[in-house]
Amino acid sequence: MTCMNMPPPPPGGSYPQPPRGWQPSQAPLRPPPGYYYPQHGRTSGLAIASMVLGIVWVYWLGSILAIIFGHVAISQMRRDPNLRGKGMAIAGIVLGYVGVAIFVLAILVAAGTSSS
Numbered sequence: 001m002t003c004m005n006m007p008p009p010p011p012g013g014s015y016p017q018p019p020r021g022w023q024p025s026q027a028p029l030r031p032p033p034g035y036y037y038p039q040h041g042r043t044s045g046l047a048i049a050s051m052v053l054g055i056v057w058v059y060w061l062g063s064i065l066a067i068i069f070g071h072v073a074i075s076q077m078r079r080d081p082n083l084r085g086k087g088m089a090i091a092g093i094v095l096g097y098v099g100v101a102i103f104v105l106a107i108l109v110a111a112g113t114s115s116s
Contacts, residue, residue, distance in 0.1 A: 040082075046073035047085030050092025054099065063099025066092040 046069045054066035070093035077083045 041084045042082065043085040044073045044076060044083045044089065046070075046076065047089035047092065050096070051088040052092075054092040054095025057095075057099045060099055060103040063096040063103065066096030067100070070096065 050066045050070035050073055053062040053069065056062050058065075070089040073083075073089040074086060074093075077086055077089070
């Protein structure tokens with residue numbers, strides 16, 4: 001009988017056997033050096049909201065909220081090391097500032113064209 005997860009036996013006809021005297025309890029308890037441990041924790045909802053609002057802009061009100069939510073999320077991450085999402089918060093902040101800059105530029109262009 002073969003297991004569905006095991007490959008077919010090699011051409012010799014059987015699987016290699018573990019060394020004589022080996023017990024399952026002798027398996028290493030820790031992974032080898034350099035093994036990557038995934039970091040566990042929850043992603044900050046404010047970081048996600050900051051990035052989404054920075055992308056969407058929502059009549060430039062979203063840009064202002066993206067900046068606020070991003071800064072609050074980063075300050076929360078400094079206090080709680082289990083929170084993740086710093087990259088999303090930074091992306092939201094940058095996109096928020098870009099949105100505000102475009103808004104200010106649009107106002108200056110509109111004011112310049114209306115006065116002439």
